[in-house]
Amino acid sequence: xxxxxxxxxxxxxxxxxxxxxxxxxxxxxxxxxxxxxxxxxxxxxxxxxxxxxxxxxxxxxxxxxxxxxxxxxxxxxxxxxxxxxxxxxxxxxxxxxxxxxxxxxxxxxxxxxxxxxxxxxxxxxxxxxxxxxxxxxxxxxxxxxxxxxxxxxxxxxxxxxxxxxxxxxxxxxxxxxxxxxxx
Numbered sequence: 001x002x003x004x005x006x007x008x009x010x011x012x013x014x015x016x017x018x019x020x021x022x023x024x025x026x027x028x029x030x031x032x033x034x035x036x037x038x039x040x041x042x043x044x045x046x047x048x049x050x051x052x053x054x055x056x057x058x059x060x061x062x063x064x065x066x067x068x069x070x071x072x073x074x075x076x077x078x079x080x081x082x083x084x085x086x087x088x089x090x091x092x093x094x095x096x097x098x099x100x101x102x103x104x105x106x107x108x109x110x111x112x113x114x115x116x117x118x119x120x121x122x123x124x125x126x127x128x129x130x131x132x133x134x135x136x137x138x139x140x141x142x143x144x145x146x147x148x149x150x151x152x153x154x155x156x157x158x159x160x161x162x163x164x165x166x167x168x169x170x171x172x173x174x175x176x177x178x179x180x181x182x183x
Contacts, residue, residue: 038063040078040169044090048145048152050123052076052183053090058176061169071096071141071164074121076171076182079143082159090171091153091162092121095142101134103155108144121183123147139164 035041040061047055053076061078071077071093081087094108094117095101102109106126107116126148132155136142140161145151154160174180 042078042088042090042171046152047150048147049076049090049092050147050150052092052121052146053171053174057174059090059171059174059182061171063169065170066164066167071167071170074183077141077143077162078168078171079162080166080168081157082162082166083157085166088168089143091143091145091151093141094144094154095134095136097136097138097140099136099142101136101142102131103129103133104131121146124149134160137161141167 040063042059042061044053044055044057044059053059059078073093073096075093076090077093078088078090081089095110100111102112103126106128108119109116123146134142134154140163142154142160143162144153144155154162171182173182
């Protein structure tokens with residue numbers, strides 16, 4: 001009678017373990033690359049973007065969008081909040097570099113226009129507040145929430161402008177709860 005080869009069993013188990021470790025390491029590297037270079041994943045904790053993005057929604061943004069193109073008025077973006085860069089915010093670009101943004105009588109006016117900006121995405125008309133004017137510097141953007149009456153946005157920040165290098169991503173879609181494109 002021959003004895004079973006225990007070394008063969010041990011090396012098979014070791015190969016299996018190394019195979020699993022290899023799969024886990026590859027998955028971790030892929031997740032790291034996706035999350036740090038291609039996409040931004042964000043949870044929206046407030047109602048400041050309702051009805052476009054609801055409280056608690058999770059969104060995916062493209063980190064590549066502005067490497068190959070410029071931000072546009074109306075884009076919904078994920079960015080480092082100018083007043084505390086550790087915090088990420090999600091808002092809509094309203095003012096472009098060089099724009100004069102005036103908020104008057106519950107409407108947004110651009111560059112001394114007498115016609116308010118057309119904003120079909122806002123939740124409800126803005127509450128009328130004292131007139132405010134912002135001159136957007138070059139390389140920066142003026143951002144507001146779609147739920148203007150419940151949004152802590154550029155109108156109230158100490159540092160009112162989001163510079164391009166602080167924009168992480170352009171929001172593409174909501175993935176929780178359910179998938180919905182963001183426009």
